[in-house]
Amino acid sequence: MKFITTDRLIIRRFTPDDWKDLYEYLSNEKVVFYEPYDVFSEDACKKEAIERAKDEAFWAVCLKNNKVIGNLYLAKQDFDTWELGYVFNEKYHNKGYATESGKAIIDFAFNELKARRIVAMCNPLNSSSWKLLERLNMRREGHLLQNIYFKKDENNRPIWVDTYEYAILFDEWFGNN
Template structure:
């Protein structure tokens, strides 16, 4: 699917097995993974994950153009009806510098202009304020608030730890209108 998308400061590209060290830097950080469906990764798990991601095309590495360092990644998966689902996670050392917003805007532009995308969707935990603020900053529309619709983990008794979800979306016509201004 996507080989490379460039912005002023970033390169969005397919993962390589060599990206494991940079991946480990943020996949071993419990705070970064707070809203993710997995626990911190070991170095060995990151080696396996980078290799796995290098063979697929749903996870894209976001690297600094100046150094090549992977500072985060995008999840971008084709769904039914010309819809793509978007997700992201970034190394905390690079938070609040606009990198996530820059990469999300770039992948949305690429999708709407090159992939025949009709709609992009994203989901996030309502407690993840930075995430939903980013989605709103790129003009995605909050379409719903689902109550206790998903769980990633269970408590000590095996009971699901239910989570809410905000759902966001943007249609190609909305994107065109916003970007024609």
């Protein structure tokens, strides 16, 4: 099993047994508010843990006691570009875990996966998300207006939202870190 360690964290592949920890944060409306999905039930988290265990793009972020406190998403795109995403349990916000694990997965992507570029996207209203990307020394490359929707209103019309786009190149990462 692939894993990455930091001073406080283990970043590893999901297992089906991670469903309880996954449920702890994916069932929280505040945590999934900006995500392209609604809150998960226990049964949905059991299925999701199985799916994530099969999907190499998902990484469980764990404390040293193996408690899953969030997840990273790192998926291959075209042109040696990888997309970064993340969701963390609200109980572990503002403790530096997202920054610590983000730096570790970016290092992994550049060093092990030979990424040329890493991109990430977030809703401009999600200041915690874009501030994290800026702590990771990613550069805001664009502000797309009403470019995407994940949910619909009561009349089944799309609720369009904006997107900030961030990126960092291999040379920038090693020049900044």
